[in-house]
Structure formats: C-alpha cells, structure tokens
Amino acid sequence: MKKGSYYDWARQKGISRRDFLRFCAMTAAMLGLDATAVPRIVEALENKSRPPVIYLNLQECTCCGESFIRSAHPLFSDLIFNMISLDYMETLQAAAGTQAESVRLKTMQEHYGEYILVVEGSATLAEGGIYCTIGGMTANELLKECADGAAAVIAYGSCATNACVQGAHPNPTQAVPIRRIVKNKPVIDVPGCPPIAEVITGTIVHYLTFGKIPELTSLGRPKAFYSKRVHDGCTRRAFFDAGQFVERFDDEGARKGWCLYKVGCKGPVAYNACAVTEWNDGVSFPVKSGHPCMACSENNWYDSSTPFYAHLAEIPNEAIGGNPDHIGLAALGVAGLGVVAHGGITAAAGGRGKKNHPAGSTDAKQRRQVTKKTNDKED
Amino acid sequence: MTTRIVVDPVTRIEGHLRIEAIVDGTKISDAVSSGTTFRGIEKIVENRDPRDVWAFVQRICGVCTHIHAIASVRAVEDALDYPIPKNANYIRNIMTLTQFTQDHVIHFYHLHGFDWIDVLSALKADPKATSSLAMSISSWPNSSEGYFRDVQNKVKNIVQSGQLGIFANAYWGHPAYRLPPEANLMGVAHYLEALSWQKEIAKVHTVFGGKNPHPNYLVGGHASSINLDDVHVLNMERLNLVKTKIDEAQTFVNQVLIPDILAIASFYKKDLWGGGIGNFLAYGGVPLVDIHEPDSYLFPRGIVLNRDLSKVYDLDLKDPSHIQEFVSHSWYQYEDKDAGLHPWQGRTDPAYDGPKPPYHNLDESKKYSWIKTPRWQGHAMEVGPLARFVVAYAKGNKEIKEMVDSSLQKLDLPLNALFSTLGRTLARALEAKFCVDQLAGFYADLIANIKAGDTQTFNPEKWEPSRWPAEAQGVGWAEAPRGALAHWIKIRGGKVEGYQAVVPTTWNASPRDATGQKGPYEASLLDTPVAATDQPLELLRTIHSFDPCIACAAHLITPQGKLLC
Ligand code: SF4
Numbered sequence: 001m002k003k004g005s006y007y008d009w010a011r012q013k014g015i016s017r018r019d020f021l022r023f024c025a026m027t028a029a030m031l032g033l034d035a036t037a038v039p040r041i042v043e044a045l046e047n048k049s050r051p052p053v054i055y056l057n058l059q060e061c062t063c064c065g066e067s068f069i070r071s072a073h074p075l076f077s078d079l080i081f082n083m084i085s086l087d088y089m090e091t092l093q094a095a096a097g098t099q100a101e102s103v104r105l106k107t108m109q110e111h112y113g114e115y116i117l118v119v120e121g122s123a124t125l126a127e128g129g130i131y132c133t134i135g136g137m138t139a140n141e142l143l144k145e146c147a148d149g150a151a152a153v154i155a156y157g158s159c160a161t162n163a164c165v166q167g168a169h170p171n172p173t174q175a176v177p178i179r180r181i182v183k184n185k186p187v188i189d190v191p192g193c194p195p196i197a198e199v200i201t202g203t204i205v206h207y208l209t210f211g212k213i214p215e216l217t218s219l220g221r222p223k224a225f226y227s228k229r230v231h232d233g234c235t236r237r238a239f240f241d242a243g244q245f246v247e248r249f250d251d252e253g254a255r256k257g258w259c260l261y262k263v264g265c266k267g268p269v270a271y272n273a274c275a276v277t278e279w280n281d282g283v284s285f286p287v288k289s290g291h292p293c294m295a296c297s298e299n300n301w302y303d304s305s306t307p308f309y310a311h312l313a314e315i316p317n318e319a320i321g322g323n324p325d326h327i328g329l330a331a332l333g334v335a336g337l338g339v340v341a342h343g344g345i346t347a348a349a350g351g352r353g354k355k356n357h358p359a360g361s362t363d364a365k366q367r368r369q370v371t372k373k374t375n376d377k378e379d
Numbered sequence: 380m381t382t383r384i385v386v387d388p389v390t391r392i393e394g395h396l397r398i399e400a401i402v403d404g405t406k407i408s409d410a411v412s413s414g415t416t417f418r419g420i421e422k423i424v425e426n427r428d429p430r431d432v433w434a435f436v437q438r439i440c441g442v443c444t445h446i447h448a449i450a451s452v453r454a455v456e457d458a459l460d461y462p463i464p465k466n467a468n469y470i471r472n473i474m475t476l477t478q479f480t481q482d483h484v485i486h487f488y489h490l491h492g493f494d495w496i497d498v499l500s501a502l503k504a505d506p507k508a509t510s511s512l513a514m515s516i517s518s519w520p521n522s523s524e525g526y527f528r529d530v531q532n533k534v535k536n537i538v539q540s541g542q543l544g545i546f547a548n549a550y551w552g553h554p555a556y557r558l559p560p561e562a563n564l565m566g567v568a569h570y571l572e573a574l575s576w577q578k579e580i581a582k583v584h585t586v587f588g589g590k591n592p593h594p595n596y597l598v599g600g601h602a603s604s605i606n607l608d609d610v611h612v613l614n615m616e617r618l619n620l621v622k623t624k625i626d627e628a629q630t631f632v633n634q635v636l637i638p639d640i641l642a643i644a645s646f647y648k649k650d651l652w653g654g655g656i657g658n659f660l661a662y663g664g665v666p667l668v669d670i671h672e673p674d675s676y677l678f679p680r681g682i683v684l685n686r687d688l689s690k691v692y693d694l695d696l697k698d699p700s701h702i703q704e705f706v707s708h709s710w711y712q713y714e715d716k717d718a719g720l721h722p723w724q725g726r727t728d729p730a731y732d733g734p735k736p737p738y739h740n741l742d743e744s745k746k747y748s749w750i751k752t753p754r755w756q757g758h759a760m761e762v763g764p765l766a767r768f769v770v771a772y773a774k775g776n777k778e779i780k781e782m783v784d785s786s787l788q789k790l791d792l793p794l795n796a797l798f799s800t801l802g803r804t805l806a807r808a809l810e811a812k813f814c815v816d817q818l819a820g821f822y823a824d825l826i827a828n829i830k831a832g833d834t835q836t837f838n839p840e841k842w843e844p845s846r847w848p849a850e851a852q853g854v855g856w857a858e859a860p861r862g863a864l865a866h867w868i869k870i871r872g873g874k875v876e877g878y879q880a881v882v883p884t885t886w887n888a889s890p891r892d893a894t895g896q897k898g899p900y901e902a903s904l905l906d907t908p909v910a911a912t913d914q915p916l917e918l919l920r921t922i923h924s925f926d927p928c929i930a931c932a933a934h935l936i937t938p939q940g941k942l943l944c
C-alpha cells in the first residue's frame with residue numbers, strides 16, 4: 001500500500017477492506033466492466049500516487065465545472081483530495097494571478113508527459129485569439145502549451161468538443177473545438193451541455209485505474225456513456241412504441257408521461273447516458289421531467305436541434321417509417337387506426353432490434369442525421 | 380512609492396477577469412478592472428424562434444444556471460403579453476430561491492472562503508478546542524473532537540503527500556488572515572461539508588427541470604406537468620423529494636452558514652474597507668403571483684444613491700433615459716463614441732485595439748475591457764445581495780431590516796459597516812437565510828394551490844406564432860444571485876430581431892465611463908490595504924465579495940451588431 005494512495009486514504013478514514021473492495025466493484029460496474037476487472041482497480045487504487053490534473057477554462061459558461069463538483073460517485077471531494085491532485089483549476093484553486101500560473105508551470109515541468117489535461121470551453125480563432133485571454137496569453141496559446149506535456153487530453157463539455165453556443169451560426173468569435181488546436185495528442189471528447197458529472201469522473205477514474213483511456217466511439221467519445229441513444233433507455237419509450245404522444249405541453253398525454261417526440265424530442269438522435277445514469281445522482285433527466293431532449297451532446301446541436309419544439313423529420317434506425325405526423329393517431333382517439341399504427345411501430349421496432357449495429361457505425365449514421373441540415377464545422 | 384500590480388487570472392470566480400492596481404505605499408490608489416473574454420451570444424440568437432432563445436442565453440452562465448433562462452422566457456412573455464399559470468410562477472420562484480441558496484453557499488465557502496480562512500493554519504488547531512467552538516455557536520451535529528481531528532488529518536495527509544492540489548501556492552500565513560487555528564479548522568471542515576451539500580439542493584432543479592446545471596424552461600409556463608395520480612410526472616413522491624431538500628437546506632444554512640459568517644466576521648470587524656461606489660440598484664423579483672406586480676415582490680425594486688437610506692428612487696426598465704450602456708473604455712465601437720444607448724437601441728460592434736498578446740499591462744486611458752459600462756441616469760451602480768438589502772432596508776422591509784439589525788447588533792457594528800467588503804459578504808449570507816426560509820413558503824403555496832384543484836402548469840393560448848403580433852418588444856427581469864439582470868427582446872415576424880442583456884457583473888465590473896467615473900469593482904478597491912504587493916490577498920477579498928461572473932458580463936452583441944466574419 002502506497003502512502004498517499006487512494007487505499008491509504010480509505011484506511012485512514014476508517015473504511016474497511018470490505019467496503020473498499022465494494023467501492024472498487026461499484027466503480028467497475030459504473031464503467032461497464034465485468035468482475036474480472038475489479039482486482040486491477042484494487043491494485044491501481046492501492047499503489048499509485050495521485051496523478052496531477054490541470055483543468056483549463058477557456059470560452060465557456062462554467063456549467064461543466066459546476067456539473068463536475070456535483071459528482072456523487074465518486075464524491076467530488078474524494079476525487080480531488082484522494083484520487084487525483086487537482087493542481088490547476090481557476091474556479092476552485094486558492095492561488096491567483098502569478099501564483100496560480102506558477103503552480104501550473106511547476107506541474108507541467110515536474111510531471112511532463114504524465115498529467116491529465118481537462119479542458120472546458122472552446123478556443124477562439126478570430127482576431128488572433130483576442131476574444132479569450134488568460135494571464136495576458138490567448139486561450140489558444142495556453143491550450144497548446146498545456147497540451148504539449150499532457151498524457152491525455154479530455155475535452156469536457158460541448159464547448160470543448162463542438163464550440164457549443166458560441167460556435168452556433170454566425171459564430172462571431174470563430175469559436176472552435178479544442179481538437180482544432182490540439183493536434184499532437186489524442187483528445188477524448190466528453191460532450192454535453194454540461195455532461196453528467198459521473199461521466200467525467202468516470203472517464204478520469206477509468207484512466208487512472210487502468211492507465212489508459214477508455215474505449216472510444218468513432219467520434220472519440222467514451223463508449224460506456226455515448227454509444228446508446230437517450231431514446232433507447234427512455235422512461236417514456238413504451239408510450240412511443242404504443243403510439244401515445246404528448247400533442248402539446250400540459251395536455252392529457254403530458255399528465256400521463258407520454259412520449260415527447262411530437263413536441264420536439266431529439267432523444268432519438270442524442271447519444272448520451274441521461275436516461276440510464278440520470279442527473280444529479282439519479283434524480284431525473286430532461287425527458288423524465290417533461291421537457292424534450294435537445295440533444296446537447298451532439299455536434300453543432302444549437303444549429304442542428306433547432307427549432308427545439310419542432311419534431312425530427314425522421315427517426316433514425318428505422319424505428320418508425322413514414323410521416324411522423326401520422327403516428328399516434330391512437331392519441332387522437334381514432335381507435336382502429338391507432339391499433340394499426342401501434343402494430344406498425346411495434347413491428348418496425350422489432351426489426352430494429354435484430355439489426356444490431358456496432359456502436360461505431362450507429363454513431364456515424366446518427367452523425368449524418370444530426371448534421372445534414374448544417375455544415376459540420378468540425379470536419 | 381507606487382507599484383502597479385497585476386492579478387490575472389483572478390481565480391475562484393466565473394470567467395476571466397484581470398485586475399491591475401496601483402499600490403501607493405500600503406494602499407491601493409487606483410484600479411483597473413478588465414473582462415478578458417467575449418462570446419457574442421446575442422448575435423447568435425437573431426432570427427431564431429423566440430421560444431428557443433432561453434436555451435441559448437441560459438448558457439451565458441452555467442453558475443447561476445437558472446436566471447438567464449427565466450429572464451429570457453419573461454422577455455418573450457412580456458413582448459407577447461402572455462400570462463402564465465400560478466403553478467408555473469411558484470415553480471419558477473422555488474427554482475430561483477434554490478439557485479440563490481446554493482449559489483451563495485458555494486460562493487462563501489468555495490470561492491470566497493480562502494480569503495478569510497487559512498487552510499494551513501488549521502493544522503495547528505486543537506481539535507478539542509475547535510469542537511467546543513463549534514458547539515458554542517451551533518447545534519450542527521458534526522462537531523465532535525474526533526470529527527475535527529479527522530478533518531485535520533485529511534489536510535495533513537494532503538500536505539504531507541506533497542501534492543497540495545487546489546491548496547497549492549496560495550497566500551497561507553498572510554498577515555491579513557485573522558482567524559485563530561481552531562476557527563480555521565472549523566472553516567475547512569465546513570468547506571468540505573458544503574461541497575457535499577451543494578449537490579443535494581441542486582436536486583430541486585432536477586425534479587422540475589430534469590437536470591442541473593442548465594435545467595429546462597418553457598415560454599408560457601413550465602414543462603413538467605402535475606398529476607398526483609401518475610408515476611411518470613410531478614406527483615407526491617417528487618414533491619416530497621423537493622421538500623426534503625428544502626428542509627436540509629434550511630438546516631444547513633441556519634446551523635452552518637449563519638453561525639460561521641457571524642463567527643468569522645467577529646474576527647474581521649475592523650476590516651471595514653471596500654465600500655466603493657455607494658449607489659445601489661435592484662430590479663426586484665420573486666413575485667408572489669405575477670412578475671408585472673412589483674408590489675408583490677419578495678425583493679423590492681428601487682435605487683439608493685450615495686448611501687442615503689432616506690430616499691428610494693423608482694426605476695423603469697423601458698424608459699430610454701434610465702438604463703444606458705456606454706463603450707468609452709470597452710472594446711466596442713459606437714457611431715457617437717461617448718453616447719449612451721438604451722438596450723432596445725443598443726449596438727455592439729467589437730473593435731479590439733488593446734495590446735497584442737502576450738501582454739503585460741493595459742492602458743486605462745484607452746479602451747481596456749470586453750465589459751460595457753451601464754449607467755442608471757448617468758450613475759454607476761452596485762448590484763447584488765448588498766444592493767437588494769440596502770434597497771429593501773430603505774423601503775422598510777420588515778424581515779430584511781430585522782435580519783440586518785440583529786446581526787449587526789450581535790457583531791456590535793453600526794449600520795454603515797454594511798458599506799464594506801465585509802458588509803457585502805454578510806449581506807450575501809443573510810440573503811441565503813432569507814431565501815431558504817421563503818423557499819419553504821413557496822413550496823407551501825404550490826401545495827395549497829394543487830390542493831385547491833389547480834394543477835395547470837402551462838398556458839397554451841399564445842404558444843403558436845400564428846397568434847403573435849407582427850412586431851413586439853419586451854423585457855424580462857429578475858434578481859440573480861449576483862444582482863439585477865434583464866434581457867430585452869425585439870420580435871418581428873415570429874423571429875428574434877434583436878436581443879440584449881444587461882447583467883449583474885456588467886454593472887459591477889464595468890470600466891470607467893466617458894466622465895472618468897469608475898465602476899463598482901474599481902471604486903471599491905480604492906484605499907484597500909495591501910500588506911504585501913506580491914500577495915494581494917486583500918484585493919482578492921474585495922473583488923470576491925462581489926462574486927464576479929465574467930462570462931455573464933462580457934457576452935454582448937446587439938440587435939444591429941455587424942457580422943464579424
Ligand atoms: S459545454 Fe456548453 S455548457 Fe459547458 S460550459 Fe459550455 S456552454 Fe456551458
């Protein structure tokens with residue numbers, strides 16, 4: 001057992017070996033791993049000193065940082081005081097100005113090639129990068145400098161992965177995802193506005209327990225959280241399959257929790273963990289609380305998901321065919337047609353189930369769906 | 380001898396702020412505040428569906444994640460003369476007060492705390508004495524000797540590991556820290572507890588809005604329907620979750636935050652610098668029934684000038700002579716460079732002419748910030764918890780007056796002690812208490828209304844753009860945790876024609892105007908002591924007392940703004 005390791009801390013805190021092992025098993029389950037992975041987690045948490053993390057805030061609104069501190073498993077305070085060493089994060093660190101900068105430089109020197117770089121926010125290219133400066137340096141220069149010595153770079157949130165709201169048309173500051181600036185390192189995209197807290201902590205813990213980045217989708221996102229659609233695990237899915245739809249907010253269907261597809265739900269094209277992991281320690285997610293999913297985890301979502309309250313022209317993966325306005329006649333009370341619609345949907349859904357797309361190809365297909373209306377600035 | 384010191388980045392805030400200060404001997408004699416980031420969100424919402432806009436402008440700020448969305452849906456509802464159901468108003472109020480409570484607690488412990496609490500000094504504390512101190516001021520159960528010893532060991536381990544993380548390289552040991560080690564240890568313990576607690580109160584937003592940060596909203600009401608007989612929507616189980624979190628928050632604020640602030644303030648009673656401009660503005664908010672009935676606001680509206688509590692001036696958000704924005708020292712261009720423009724007429728053409736990065740100094744005789752300069756009838760105004768409390772106090776609000784008077788009495792301080800860095804921090808903590816108490820009240824109102832048979836949360840009447848006038852303009856306002864916040868919208872043909880926000884940090888962090896009048900940050904730094912120029916702890920303390928939010932302040936592009944690319 002190494003001094004300063006996670007297990008060392010756990011023992012001092014009075015946590016039993018049994019509880020520690022249970023925590024490791026939970027971590028494995030959360031990361032979607034089977035029981036054979038548990039011993040490796042145990043070993044890593046027993047023996048490694050805390051890896052340093054530099055967290056940059058560029059052009060953003062800090063919602064990602066706010067989400068990060070709400071992590072429940074692991075608890076944020078356990079993460080930063082016992083599992084990693086959060087050496088630089090403007091929003092939380094005690095030091096300011098030159099003292100803050102020198103902490104960053106020290107970590108970069110002493111742990112060159114070893115630290116994890118987490119980036120929240122986009123880079124901005126217009127006017128030589130003047131739309132975001134920190135310590136008199138442009139965000140772009142700071143980002144390049146920090147990325148050079150990083151072992152892994154995590155683009156945290158939609159700003160860092162797709163420039164989010166400031167990147168929407170007409171993108172006045174030429175905001176770009178950080179992979180446009182960071183060319184010499186693999187960038188792990190953790191999209192969402194913000195992402196669920198446990199998704200970022202899960203990604204970091206994965207890295208520090210296994211010493212490598214988690215498996216990624218073809219879009220460079222951790223598979224564990226971004227290979228299924230919100231629609232696939234949605235609490236309203238049974239109503240979708242039954243053709244029961246909310247026709248307008250707070251109508252009879254809305255009061256029974258029916259499917260929000262017709263009032264604009266983008267769950268069918270949103271690859272995110274919301275419906276399964278849920279938000280704020282499993283309390284709810286947007287659709288469950290009555291509002292359509294806006295697909296905030298998808299590239300250029302502010303241009304491709306709007307108007308937010310208009311429904312998708314088609315549902316990918318052939319879950320339903322034809323004109324969506326004809327679905328849900330059951331909800332209008334046309335009983336006979338409703339049965340037909342219902343039958344049709346169920347049959348189509350069964351067919352979809354058999355298809356079994358590998359995650360990568362589903363992603364690529366979904367990407368075409370989401371971006372077909374706009375030019376994908378990331379390409 | 381004068382020295383120019385630069386603090387950039389100012390940490391433990393939202394966004395990117397740079398402060399340059401002239402230190403004359405041991406005090407600050409001049410200060411420059413610069414917002415160094417810009418995103419252009421108002422330009423981006425042009426030509427969009429007004430019902431979508433809340434989701435864009437909500438991302439102006441992910442810290443007070445609720446308030447821009449509320450201002451936006453209200454601006455659209457104001458333009459369309461679109462009333463919302465009672466329940467929607469109650470839900471919005473509950474979400475607002477939740478936001479205030481959470482934000483104020485996070486601010487005090489996680490963003491401001493290290494300006495008052497010396498973490499390393501906590502290592503020298505006697506946990507037994509800390510335990511007696513804690514028990515003497517509060518009935519909060521986590522107060523045993525063993526508990527504080529554990530916390531101390533935790534800090535010791537971090538220090539001994541050589542990896543100090545967020546504690547690294549700060550101003551520990553600075554002479555401006557005044558707490559004894561025992562109080563510092565208590566502060567560190569509560570820093571950690573508040574970190575765990577803040578994620579709990581956020582769950583109120585998750586129930587109503589599906590997630591936090593950035594819960595969901597709806598023009599015309601609220602999206603989550605109420606049906607006590609259905610498991611999928613807002614039913615008793617969901618409402619009980621809300622109630623539990625409100626109760627927990629009340630306990631935390633009453634037993635941890637308030638005793639802490641009074642205990643800490645008692646050691647800093649003599650540090651009464653940092654009062655600043657002395658003009659206070661509140662738009663008012665949290666209406667009992669309808670935002671268009673200012674008499675029903677929990678936070679009254681009004682203006683106090685020159686710390687004179689005998690008179691409260693009226694404020695009109697639609698009157699072009701009241702609120703105007705200037706760009707004399709901001710990196711934007713106006714046709715008439717020294718004119719002020721009301722937000723419905725405003726424009727923002729970015730025109731950077733500052734130094735080329737990497738740079739070392741700004742020049743305050745030129746333009747030096749991405750933040751504009753709003754003025755009320757020409758006056759620079761402070762906004763925020765202190766401003767709200769000053770306005771409410773001057774208007775004779777009984778509850779707020781009593782809170783202020785009794786806490787000042789406990790500290791044995793006169794009323795004008797409020798006009799200081801410490802007073803600003805005290806007002807924020809008291810406001811957290813005020814909010815959490817009112818939160819329970821609005822929850823009761825919501826339940827009573829449901830009990831009376833009203834479960835409506837959304838008004839479908841004007842949802843369809845076909846029912847809108849060809850042209851309309853509106854303003855939506857709210858009090859945000861950091862102060863007065865409003866969005867102005869122009870709608871034409873069902874689309875956004877123009878959009879403008881004037882937000883709390885724009886008021887507080889504004890650069891000087893054409894007449895040379897400083898903004899509140901700059902003014903409040905004057906005469907701030909600086910014991911060590913390479914460790915400007917006192918400067919940070921004053922700036923943090925405003926709770927800066929720079930992404931909020933520097934986002935502006937207006938109706939007629941030019942395309943930039
Ligand atoms: S990714 Fe979106 S959400 Fe996160 S900081 Fe950015 S605007 Fe906020």
Ligand code: SF4
Pocket residue numbers: 230231232234235236237238240258259260261265266267268287293
């Ligand atoms: S369309 Fe939306 S509400 Fe309906 S099942 Fe899919 S994700 Fe759920």
